[in-house]
Structures are given as C-alpha cells and as structure tokens.
Amino acid sequence: MLASALLGMVAGSRSLREVEQLTAELTPALRTKLGIPRRVPDTTLRDALSSLEPDGLPFGVVSLDGKATSVPAADDFFAQRQTATAEARLLGLVRTVTATLTSSTARPVIDVVPIPASTNEMGMFQRCLSALMGTYGRSDLFRLVTYDAGACSRENARAVRDLGLHYLFAVKSTQPSLHTEAARWLGSLEPDQAAATSTDLDHGRSVVRRIYLGEALAAPEGWEHLRTVLRVEVETLDSKGVRVANDNRYFVSSLPRSRLTDAEWLLVVRRHWGVETAHQLLDGALAEDAHPWIEQNPRATVVVMVLRRIAYTLLALWRGVTLRSEQQRTRPWRELMHDIWLGAVQATAQFPCGSSSRDRRLPPAPA
The missing domain is CATH 3.90.350.10 (Transposase Inhibitor Protein From Tn5; Chain A, domain 1)
Known part of the structure; x- marks a missing residue:
C-alpha cells in the first residue's frame, strides 16, 4: 500500500483515484519490481492510510x-x-x-x-x-x-x-x-x-x-x-x-x-x-495544499504528508545527486515526475539499450 502511495506521489498523482488508475496501468515488470501485483482501489488505499499512526x-x-x-x-x-x-x-x-x-x-x-x-x-x-x-x-x-x-x-x-x-x-x-x-x-x-x-x-x-x-x-x-x-x-x-x-x-x-x-x-x-x-x-510540484488526498480524517492527512515528504526526498536526491548532467539537474520537477509516470506504465523487464549492448534487465525484487 505504501509503495503504491509513494509511486503515485513521485509520478504526480493528484488524488487517490489517480493512484488507483496508475496501479491499474503498471507494466508486469514494474509490478514485480515494486511488489504491486494488482490494481489498488482508492477506497482500499484510503482505509490503509487512515489506519496508520504518523509516528509509525x-x-x-x-x-x-x-x-x-x-x-x-x-x-x-x-x-x-x-x-x-x-x-x-x-x-x-x-x-x-x-x-x-x-x-x-x-x-x-x-x-x-x-x-x-x-x-x-x-x-x-x-x-x-x-x-x-x-x-x-x-x-x-x-x-x-x-x-x-x-x-x-x-x-x-x-x-x-x-x-x-x-x-x-x-x-x-x-x-x-x-x-x-x-x-x-x-x-x-x-x-x-x-x-x-x-x-x-x-x-x-x-x-x-x-x-x-x-x-x-x-x-x-x-x-x-x-x-x-x-x-x-x-x-x-x-x-x-x-x-x-x-x-x-x-x-x-x-x-x-x-x-x-x-x-x-x-x-x-x-x-x-x-x-x-x-x-x-x-x-507546487506535489500540490500538497491543493490536493491533500484525504481531507476528512486529519490523522490520515498527516500520514499522507509524511509520505509526501519521503516522495519529495526521493525526487530531490534523484534530481540533485543521481542525475549527472547540470541540464538534467535543472529540469522542472513536473517533467521528472512525468518521466516516472511514463516509466511506470511503459517499462519492461528489459529496457531499450540504444547504442549500448549491455544488459539492463531490472534486478529481481528483494525477498
């Protein structure tokens, strides 16, 4: 459940409904990699987030x-x-x-x-x-x-x-x-x-x-x-x-x-x-004030806010540390989030290698 929520955040989902739609469109390779075997209904995700304590x-x-x-x-x-x-x-x-x-x-x-x-x-x-x-x-x-x-x-x-x-x-x-x-x-x-x-x-x-x-x-x-x-x-x-x-x-x-x-x-x-x-x-990019996801349950709102900061940190480290070129590090956040969404719905077990012949298969999911 948390993997679905974090994926939705870094991919730019504005609501739990959009997270559900994203999990429905995941490729088999991404399902295996992320441990999300099937579509996650927005009501199920809402119930799961509402049951968590922020300190957890x-x-x-x-x-x-x-x-x-x-x-x-x-x-x-x-x-x-x-x-x-x-x-x-x-x-x-x-x-x-x-x-x-x-x-x-x-x-x-x-x-x-x-x-x-x-x-x-x-x-x-x-x-x-x-x-x-x-x-x-x-x-x-x-x-x-x-x-x-x-x-x-x-x-x-x-x-x-x-x-x-x-x-x-x-x-x-x-x-x-x-x-x-x-x-x-x-x-x-x-x-x-x-x-x-x-x-x-x-x-x-x-x-x-x-x-x-x-x-x-x-x-x-x-x-x-x-x-x-x-x-x-x-x-x-x-x-x-x-x-x-x-x-x-x-x-x-x-x-x-x-x-x-x-x-x-x-x-x-x-x-x-x-x-x-x-x-x-x-x-801005993560639209926290405009789209908090859950509004009627303040405890769940806090849980989502904590998760959103984890998502922000993953994006910040990817943008500021992992990406090597200065041009990539200055790309708009929404573009980066769109790339993640695109990868989530199009990635396969073997990425296109372009001019390189090196195997770029996804590593197996952790046990």
Missing part, C-alpha cells in the same frame, strides 16, 4: 520550519480548529515541522514531526530536536541547527547547546530585546561595510544579498552562549537598476564568527531558506 512512519537537518495545510475537518490532536472567514466554516489546520538537510544541495527532508493541536512551533522545537538526535545523534550528520523566529527563545537555544550543537535563529519583534539590540548595532551599516555580498538574477531582476556580522561581546541575560549577530539585507533591483524592494533580517548564533568565513556565513543563511524552498515544492 519515521524517517530520519539542519534547518527546521513549520508548515500548515487546511482541511475541512478538525480534531483535538492532529488538526487545530480554526474558522475560515472566507467560508465561515470550521476548518482543521494540519501542521508539521519539517527538518531539511540544507547543507546538501539536494535539500533532502530527513524528519517530519506533526504539531499537536494544543501547541505550536515554539513548543515543539525541543521535541523535534530530540527526535533528530535520536535518529542521527551518533552520525555527526549536522552540528548547526537553524530555525526562523518561530522557535527563537532562551530555552530552545539552551537546549541546542546542551546537546553540544550550535544554533542560528532568526530574530523578530517577538524577541524585542534581541531584535532591538541587533538593529541598533548593525542596522545603520552601509553597503560598503558588508562582510560579504552575492548577486543573483531572478526573472529579469537582480537580487543582491549583503551580510553584516558582529561578534557579541556581551549578551542579554540567559543568552550567555550567543557569539555572533547577523543582519542580512536583501535588495531587489529591476532591469534598469532601480530598487524595487529592500528587506533586512536579523539572526543570532552561538557559533563564533571565526568558525566560518564571511561568505560561508552568508551561504548558511541562504541555505537556511532551503527548507522554505522544500515547502514551496511540496505545494
């Missing part, structure tokens, strides 16, 4: 961020109750925290934790951190944990340091003392005082990012572990070089400034935003 699907970032999907149902655990003003009806807000290994260019999701209806991202941070350490603590997979302002607190910062890790938290007005001091210290610095700068082209516009760094010689009470304060300025220029947008964001970190070069500090912040890119792809 563990798959074990450096960067964490929350995401919410609205469904027309609510309960007291998996979907926070809310009222949609546009439709004036009760909706459930299904929320998760996604952990993404942003030090990898593929940005694989390495963990996802549902947020109970009774709490929020701030309250879930330490639980998410514990889950990550339980899975990856011995692997030395990451040493720096980044999060936006939604989890920035003295308690969460201390929890990171107590585990021997370092943190990078965004700071907003929810932490008034930190934000005020950071803005007072770094906010008046001019572009020629930036420690590092990068420029990118985005749809005909130039996006200039500048980072300003300061070593924290003194910190507010409870933040004795704070070592570096950062300001990242994002300036957008049109094709004529006229500024059309300017934004400043502030961060605090326990990592000493000397541990990274100026350019590496800017790269860390940019990679932190990679978890937001993952969420954009979940809503």
